[in-house]
Amino acid sequence: MALRIEHVSKSFGSFQALIDVDLEFPQGKFICLLGPSGCGKTTLLRCIAGLEAPTAGRILLDGQDLTHAPAHKRGFGMVFQSLALFPHLTVGENVAYGLKVRGADQAQRRKRAEELLDLVRLKGVIDRPISQLSGGQRQRVAIGRALALDPKLFLLDEPLSALDAKLREAMQIELRLLQQRLGISTIVVTHDQREAMTMSDIVVIMDHGRVQQVASPLDSYRSPSNAFVADFIGISNLVPGTLRGRDTVLVDSRPIRVARLPDGIADGAPVTLSVRPEEVHVRPGRENGENYLAGQVSFVRDLGASVEITVRCGDQEVLAVTNPRDRPAVQIGDPVAVELPAAACVVLPS
Amino acid sequence: MSAQPASQAVPLPDGAVESRPVAQRLREHLPLIYPALMLGIFFVVPFGIMLAVSFFHRVEGAFFEPAFELANYARFLSAFFGKALVFSLWISGLAAVVVTCVAFPFTYFLTRMRRGSQVRYLVFILAVLSLSEVIIGFSWSTLLSRTAGVSNLLYYVGLLAQPTAWTPSFGALLVGLCYLGFSYAVLVLYPALSRLDPELPEASRMLGASPLRTFFSVVVPVLRNSIVSALIMVFVFNLGAFLLPQVLGRPEHWTLSVLITDQAVFQSNIPFAAAMAVFLMLVCLALVALTLVFGQQRRAV
Numbered sequence: 283m284a285l286r287i288e289h290v291s292k293s294f295g296s297f298q299a300l301i302d303v304d305l306e307f308p309q310g311k312f313i314c315l316l317g318p319s320g321c322g323k324t325t326l327l328r329c330i331a332g333l334e335a336p337t338a339g340r341i342l343l344d345g346q347d348l349t350h351a352p353a354h355k356r357g358f359g360m361v362f363q364s365l366a367l368f369p370h371l372t373v374g375e376n377v378a379y380g381l382k383v384r385g386a387d388q389a390q391r392r393k394r395a396e397e398l399l400d401l402v403r404l405k406g407v408i409d410r411p412i413s414q415l416s417g418g419q420r421q422r423v424a425i426g427r428a429l430a431l432d433p434k435l436f437l438l439d440e441p442l443s444a445l446d447a448k449l450r451e452a453m454q455i456e457l458r459l460l461q462q463r464l465g466i467s468t469i470v471v472t473h474d475q476r477e478a479m480t481m482s483d484i485v486v487i488m489d490h491g492r493v494q495q496v497a498s499p500l501d502s503y504r505s506p507s508n509a510f511v512a513d514f515i516g517i518s519n520l521v522p523g524t525l526r527g528r529d530t531v532l533v534d535s536r537p538i539r540v541a542r543l544p545d546g547i548a549d550g551a552p553v554t555l556s557v558r559p560e561e562v563h564v565r566p567g568r569e570n571g572e573n574y575l576a577g578q579v580s581f582v583r584d585l586g587a588s589v590e591i592t593v594r595c596g597d598q599e600v601l602a603v604t605n606p607r608d609r610p611a612v613q614i615g616d617p618v619a620v621e622l623p624a625a626a627c628v629v630l631p632s
Numbered sequence: 633m634s635a636q637p638a639s640q641a642v643p644l645p646d647g648a649v650e651s652r653p654v655a656q657r658l659r660e661h662l663p664l665i666y667p668a669l670m671l672g673i674f675f676v677v678p679f680g681i682m683l684a685v686s687f688f689h690r691v692e693g694a695f696f697e698p699a700f701e702l703a704n705y706a707r708f709l710s711a712f713f714g715k716a717l718v719f720s721l722w723i724s725g726l727a728a729v730v731v732t733c734v735a736f737p738f739t740y741f742l743t744r745m746r747r748g749s750q751v752r753y754l755v756f757i758l759a760v761l762s763l764s765e766v767i768i769g770f771s772w773s774t775l776l777s778r779t780a781g782v783s784n785l786l787y788y789v790g791l792l793a794q795p796t797a798w799t800p801s802f803g804a805l806l807v808g809l810c811y812l813g814f815s816y817a818v819l820v821l822y823p824a825l826s827r828l829d830p831e832l833p834e835a836s837r838m839l840g841a842s843p844l845r846t847f848f849s850v851v852v853p854v855l856r857n858s859i860v861s862a863l864i865m866v867f868v869f870n871l872g873a874f875l876l877p878q879v880l881g882r883p884e885h886w887t888l889s890v891l892i893t894d895q896a897v898f899q900s901n902i903p904f905a906a907a908m909a910v911f912l913m914l915v916c917l918a919l920v921a922l923t924l925v926f927g928q929q930r931r932a933v
């Protein structure tokens with residue numbers, strides 16, 4: 283019971299949208315395809331939906347080859363970025379469109395439409411035209427319509443991008459709870475890493491048509507597989523250095539001890555250290571021990587709930603985030619020591 | 633919950649409109665003067681003259697003299713002109729339906745092409761518009777003739793027993809009118825179809841509808857208004873065709889426009905021609921209004 287994407291590539295003319303994407307998703311999971319625009323995430327979703335045909339590779343569901351099955355025979359539900367609600371039909375007719383195609387009679391369609399609108403928590407709008415709904419309500423209609431035929435796979439293409447920030451956050455939680463209640467395999471395309479962190483079991487991070495990392499949201503945050511992922515998921519300090527021995531990276535000839543090291547990096551090779559800003563500690567004055575960099579405060583941003591301190595260390599800027607209670611007594615121009623704790627340092631190949 | 637908030641407009645105190653300075657009111661209407669003037673000179677005045685003339689008295693052997701008589705309209709109510717009117721409406725309507733049925737799928741596929749190819753087709757269609765009714769009429773007349781037409785080609789490849797004359801006939805006239813209206817229909821439909829959200833048909837397909845079903849249950853209904861516009865436009869356009877029926881049709885296929893031309897140009901009976909023109913326009917307007925009302929009702933259901 284799983285979706286298998288087998289070495290799928292897709293090109294449009296000379297542009298390669300997907301390059302050898304090889305993935306396997308277990309049944310019932312919430313998966314996010316995450317990446318910047320143009321990374322190929324929407325193309326991958328459209329290949330899964332059957333709206334695009336891969337140039338190479340296969341797509342299988344439960345072992346059954348779907349690569350060349352037409353979209354209308356796959357039995358997947360999809361929510362489009364524009365929502366694509368039919369403007370000439372009422373809310374109820376939109377939701378029941380798939381049932382009408384299947385030949386369900388009027389009474390069945392009405393009953394099912396009511397059930398689904400209930401499911402997405404929309405009441406009393408069944409006979410309204412689409413034009414009378416708010417953005418959030420349209421969103422719910424689109425979700426209800428996509429779930430009407432009990433799809434084997436639930437696909438969503440940037441479904442919340444049209445909503446304002448507050449409503450978007452609320453819908454993320456709601457969508458996640460709905461998916462867990464129904465236990466339906468779900469794939470969402472998004473460029474918003476917060477959205478991916480909120481909703482998904484598995485995050486697939488993509489860039490330039492290639493898969494960069496497949497991991498749980500927390501793993502992708504804590505153990506990014508490369509500098510792109512470290513930078514894209516949350517904010518990260520990326521510090522260039524040189525590997526020395528098995529547990530030390532030299533940054534500006536200062537030793538930074540690291541807890542873990544990926545395999546296959548030779549001694550003396552250039553590497554990138556990724557350290558999350560909330561792990562970085564800033565102390566006034568100078569420190570000469572291991573895991574310290576010397577620098578000068580270049581900016582302090584006090585946001586109320588947190589304090590962001592930017593420190594210039596040589597030609598490198600390091601960002602530290604603390605809560606206001608732990609705020610070190612530093613000001614712009616002060617010389618400081620920046621601690622990069624060993625446990626927080628992730629070594630990435632350069 | 634669904635109640636609309638009451639209108640928030642605050643009523644102006646009595647006389648507020650009048651109290652505004654005249655100069656300001658004039659300035660607001662200034663931009664409208666030019667189009668209003670043009671419309672007056674080139675449409676309202678000629679139409680007024682025509683309307684007036686339609687009540688004038690025709691002087692045999694001369695022109696006409698001012699009068700007010702309904703004889704011109706009364707004469708029109710004969711079986712001969714009645715039949716011509718019904719035939720005009722019938723063939724114009726039929727051609728409008730045929731053209732729209734061909735132009736709509738054509739334009740749909742056109743808008744799904746790459747931009748470059750689209751431009752090439754559109755330039756070709758615009759080029760067709762530059763052909764006059766005369767050229768179109770005589771070209772089709774040649775193409776459908778026995779001596780030089782396509783039937784010779786079909787005879788040559790063995791599909792026909794002998795070359796046949798397909799003109800003048802009802803079919804030839806219909807083909808000519810369709811050719812005339814096709815480019816206009818495409819140009820009316822093109823903007824709406826190219827603005828159609830491509831995700832709409834895709835959403836329909838994801839819900840299990842085949843491409844054909846999607847076309848008829850999503851694409852066509854969403855673009856109903858544009859389709860009705862194209863229908864009306866081609867219909868009105870065909871009603872005005874006065875040359876094609878003479879070139880491609882038999883005398884029984886002569887439309888009212890032909891008869892109007894005949895009365896005005898060859899019989900010098902301007903008052904009667906004017907009366908027919910006014911009547912044709914009224915019938916035409918009534919039909920268009922009916923179509924629009926019908927369209928509104930269908931949407932409300």
